Amino acid sequence: MMGENSRTDIKIYLGLLVLLIVLLLLPTRLSITWTRTFAMVFLFIYWASAWNIIGGMAGEINFLHPIFIGAGAYSSTVLYINFGVSPWVGMFLGAAIAVVLGLVIGWICYRSGLPHLSFALICLGFSHIGEIIALEWDLLGGSRGLVIRPAPGLANMQFETISTYYYMGLGMAVLMVGICHWISRNKLGYYLKAIKHNETASAAIGIDTVRYRLLALAVSAFFCALGGTFYAQLVLYIDPHSAVSITAVISMILFCAIGGFGTVLGPVVGTLILMPIGEVVRLYVMTGFHLIIYGVLVIVVILLSPHGLVPWFQSRMKKTQEESPA
Amino acid sequence: MLVSVQDITAGYGSVTVIKNISLEVDRGEWVAVIGGNGAGKSTLFRVISGLVRPRSGKIYFEGRELTALPPHEIVNKGIIQVPEGRMLFPKMNVIDNLLLGGRNRRARNNVNESLKKVYDLFPILEKRASQEAGTLSGGEQQMLATARGLMALPRVLLLDEPSLGLAPLMVREIFNSLQILNKEGMTILMVEQNVVVSLKNAERAYVLENGEIVMSGSSKDLINDDRTKQAYLGI
Amino acid sequence: MDITIIAQALIQGLMLGAIYGLIGLGITMVYAITGLLNFAHGDFMAIAMYLCLALFTHFNMDPYLSSLIAVPALFVLGLMVYHFLFRRVLKAELLMVVQLTLGMVFIIESSLLLTFTADYESVPNILHAVRFSLGPLSVSGSYLATFLVGGGAGAALYWVLQKTDLGRQIRAISQNKDAATLMGINTTRIQMIVFALAIALLGLSGSLTTSILTMEPYMGLELTLFAFIVFVMGGVGNFLGTLVAGYLLGIADAMGSLFIGGHLGAMVPYGLFVLLLLFRPQGILGAK
Ligand SMILES: Nc1ncnc2c1ncn2[C@@H]1O[C@H](COP(=O)(O)OP(=O)(O)O)[C@@H](O)[C@H]1O
Numbered sequence: 001m002m003g004e005n006s007r008t009d010i011k012i013y014l015g016l017l018v019l020l021i022v023l024l025l026l027p028t029r030l031s032i033t034w035t036r037t038f039a040m041v042f043l044f045i046y047w048a049s050a051w052n053i054i055g056g057m058a059g060e061i062n063f064l065h066p067i068f069i070g071a072g073a074y075s076s077t078v079l080y081i082n083f084g085v086s087p088w089v090g091m092f093l094g095a096a097i098a099v100v101l102g103l104v105i106g107w108i109c110y111r112s113g114l115p116h117l118s119f120a121l122i123c124l125g126f127s128h129i130g131e132i133i134a135l136e137w138d139l140l141g142g143s144r145g146l147v148i149r150p151a152p153g154l155a156n157m158q159f160e161t162i163s164t165y166y167y168m169g170l171g172m173a174v175l176m177v178g179i180c181h182w183i184s185r186n187k188l189g190y191y192l193k194a195i196k197h198n199e200t201a202s203a204a205i206g207i208d209t210v211r212y213r214l215l216a217l218a219v220s221a222f223f224c225a226l227g228g229t230f231y232a233q234l235v236l237y238i239d240p241h242s243a244v245s246i247t248a249v250i251s252m253i254l255f256c257a258i259g260g261f262g263t264v265l266g267p268v269v270g271t272l273i274l275m276p277i278g279e280v281v282r283l284y285v286m287t288g289f290h291l292i293i294y295g296v297l298v299i300v301v302i303l304l305s306p307h308g309l310v311p312w313f314q315s316r317m318k319k320t321q322e323e324s325p326a
Numbered sequence: 327m328l329v330s331v332q333d334i335t336a337g338y339g340s341v342t343v344i345k346n347i348s349l350e351v352d353r354g355e356w357v358a359v360i361g362g363n364g365a366g367k368s369t370l371f372r373v374i375s376g377l378v379r380p381r382s383g384k385i386y387f388e389g390r391e392l393t394a395l396p397p398h399e400i401v402n403k404g405i406i407q408v409p410e411g412r413m414l415f416p417k418m419n420v421i422d423n424l425l426l427g428g429r430n431r432r433a434r435n436n437v438n439e440s441l442k443k444v445y446d447l448f449p450i451l452e453k454r455a456s457q458e459a460g461t462l463s464g465g466e467q468q469m470l471a472t473a474r475g476l477m478a479l480p481r482v483l484l485l486d487e488p489s490l491g492l493a494p495l496m497v498r499e500i501f502n503s504l505q506i507l508n509k510e511g512m513t514i515l516m517v518e519q520n521v522v523v524s525l526k527n528a529e530r531a532y533v534l535e536n537g538e539i540v541m542s543g544s545s546k547d548l549i550n551d552d553r554t555k556q557a558y559l560g561i
Numbered sequence: 562m563d564i565t566i567i568a569q570a571l572i573q574g575l576m577l578g579a580i581y582g583l584i585g586l587g588i589t590m591v592y593a594i595t596g597l598l599n600f601a602h603g604d605f606m607a608i609a610m611y612l613c614l615a616l617f618t619h620f621n622m623d624p625y626l627s628s629l630i631a632v633p634a635l636f637v638l639g640l641m642v643y644h645f646l647f648r649r650v651l652k653a654e655l656l657m658v659v660q661l662t663l664g665m666v667f668i669i670e671s672s673l674l675l676t677f678t679a680d681y682e683s684v685p686n687i688l689h690a691v692r693f694s695l696g697p698l699s700v701s702g703s704y705l706a707t708f709l710v711g712g713g714a715g716a717a718l719y720w721v722l723q724k725t726d727l728g729r730q731i732r733a734i735s736q737n738k739d740a741a742t743l744m745g746i747n748t749t750r751i752q753m754i755v756f757a758l759a760i761a762l763l764g765l766s767g768s769l770t771t772s773i774l775t776m777e778p779y780m781g782l783e784l785t786l787f788a789f790i791v792f793v794m795g796g797v798g799n800f801l802g803t804l805v806a807g808y809l810l811g812i813a814d815a816m817g818s819l820f821i822g823g824h825l826g827a828m829v830p831y832g833l834f835v836l837l838l839l840f841r842p843q844g845i846l847g848a849k
């Protein structure tokens with residue numbers, strides 16, 4: 001058993017290594033548009049993985065991430081535009097705001113033991129309120145948004161070549177997947193799994209469920225906010241619609257769903273499959289059509305393999321190994 | 327034979343709960359299936375009512391196969407189950423519960439007579455008519471569950487542990503009513519853990535152990551059988 | 562503060578509330594007998610509204626007349642969606658149903674966007690310009706019609722649930738599905754009918770509100786959110802509570818837009834919801 005498992009693991013790691021090498025060499029062959037697209041794909045792998053910590057691993061329907069991303073994007077941008085503070089510094093203010101917001105909302109909701117749906121609605125409500133604040137507050141540019149004047153330079157987190165963003169995004173995605181892998185192999189991961197499976201029983205065996213859910217939420221919020229800053233610097237323009245976007249969090253949820261909820265590689269697989277397809281459709285068929293493709297693919301995957309592609313693939317690999325013990 | 331269960335095997339997921347069960351009930355008979363907790367009695371009833379599909383085997387009612395029918399069609403044929411734990415509709419009043427019992431295709435045109443009849447049999451229900459079922463006492467709930475079953479004009483009444491959780495006095499009262507019904511011609515198939523009560527009331531019985539029938543015969547023979555005495559009556 | 566403004570807000574709130582109650586009642590019924598939560602619920606109302614828009618632009622049809630098409634069309638759509646999708650996830654985990662219906666949100670919203678563009682739209686109806694006044698108060702005819710028809714439909718549906726055989730079957734399934742089956746109720750059929758009925762109600766709500774609510778392709782999710790809020794505020798699965806919560810939310814909405822206005826005013830209903838959940842998590846009429 002043990003041997004088989006580690007052999008499967010080795011195969012997966014080898015596959016990932018090959019994928020990583022391909023991705024490292026890819027920019028030399030890609031057009032600027034596609035390099036930019038892939039930078040965005042990496043950002044979504046990063047975000048979806050961060051969402052997966054609280055959504056997939058702890059199993060809650062969490063829609064707070066538009067606030068977290070917005071906090072990151074708006075904090076660093078406002079500080080940079082108005083006070084010339086480097087985004088490298090500003091992003092930590094954003095992350096801090098996101099963590100505090102997450103902890104406050106989470107603490108109130110988790111303590112009162114709200115059922116899943118009520119919690120999801122509160123999250124949606126807060127995300128809506130976040131969008132409204134961005135629309136109403138002049139400092140944040142209202143509905144016209146904020147434009148970041150191009151001024152390439154490492155200190156400004158702006159780069160001459162788009163491939164630098166590509167590598168930065170790739171690095172962030174790899175880092176985030178590593179963090180998720182680490183969490184899933186440690187106490188936090190086991191506790192989250194137990195809470196997802198049965199919160200009452202977990203509390204009964206002595207797991208401080210509120211504390212670990214808050215911890216997961218804080219980690220998720222922190223990294224999502226940092227991603228928000230990266231997004232602002234990549235696009236150099238943010239507005240309430242794009243930076244506090246419920247569509248974005250739904251996309252993340254769907255990416256995780258296709259790949260496999262709560263699995264480390266699920267968000268990677270889901271995003272890598274859906275986003276490039278969506279992008280091709282957006283570029284060559286019709287913009288707007290890509291979301292229809294996302295929706296259709298998610299429904300198909302859920303009906304055929306309810307737990308997503310990664311668990312399906314793993315069970316297939318196990319089966320073939322059992323059949324041919326070579 | 328009114329009901330004929332032939333070689334039924336069934337379970338949940340990959341677990342097999344009952345194996346190769348065969349039994350028969352004739353018109354007007356009162357037959358009991360006795361067995362301990364977890365023997366598979368309720369599963370057998372769920373298969374007969376169509377709530378659980380059997381893996382293999384067939385069930386016939388008046389010579390016609392039931393096994394492929396959806397549950398509500400089985401009810402329409404007059405095979406009425408009074409499930410374990412009564413399964414009343416707790417937030418509806420007594421009347422609504424009774425009306426739901428009497429809404430199947432064969433029974434719906436007879437609702438008023440049926441109501442009169444069950445009120446005669448269980449007068450307390452008429453007094454409680456507008457009370458929520460969830461607020462009734464245990465005995466009253468069992469009466470309501472039985473009455474709800476009778477509203478459906480059963481051609482065979484399946485009773486899943488009618489004595490469960492009731493005080494001895496209440497058990498006697500329920501079984502007195504069942505005796506009256508059976509005398510009037512009602513066919514009864516009942517599963518019970520209470521061996522004494524079962525063998526005292528039913529004409530014939532099957533003994534179910536770990537999902538298999540290990541013994542069967544007339545109640546008289548079973549009461550006098552040494553194995554039954556040892557295993558179930560503690561004599 | 563002027564008392565007439567408050568009265569005006571109250572009236573307007575009651576009219577919106579009739580619609581919120583109606584779309585919430587659909588969610589409540591579907592949840593009660595299938596346990597399903599449909600995040601695309603509001604998007605079906607958007608479909609109905611755009612159907613009215615299309616009928617208006619191509620045939621100059623009044624939205625009230627279009628309801629005769631929209632209601633049956635959405636009923637059939639509901640039957641199909643249930644048969645091909647929802648039926649298959651009845652036993653799945655909540656999270657999976659959420660994903661499935663979020664997928665539907667994307668499909669419906671993007672389809673509307675591609676077909677009708679992102680422009681804000683509204684369709685006037687025959688009563689739109691008519692105003693009824695009582696002393697200093699005045700309401701537009703389409704608001705009044707919405708209140709009378711929407712509120713009437715909600716009340717009628719409540720009566721059906723409480724007093725008819727269909728209603729008794731629905732309540733029986735919601736209280737104990739297996740027992741309902743043993744009563745000879747075809748639970749599969751009732752589940753499908755109720756789901757389609759809930760969608761058909763959105764056809765009615767949509768046709769009634771084409772002149773009151775501004776249409777845009779992404780409106781569905783916010784409607785869903787309101788419907789869910791009403792559903793939870795009423796005390797999950799409580800039919801009467803849902804209707805009451807609908808009116809409360811409508812009043813909160815109208816007060817917010819009249820006294821605060823703009824985007825900030827739109828936050829008032831959410832504020833009410835959050836407060837209610839914190840102090841009475843089981844909802845207005847829910848049991849502890
Ligand atoms: N819905 C179910 N899913 C899985 N196993 C079940 C289910 N219902 C009963 N069982 C199992 O089947 C066995 C027989 O149960 P049951 O038929 O209820 O027995 P009895 O009625 O004789 O007490 C038990 O071991 C029980 O755990």
Ligand SMILES: [Mg+2]
Nearest residue numbers: 367368369410
């Ligand atoms: Mg039993």
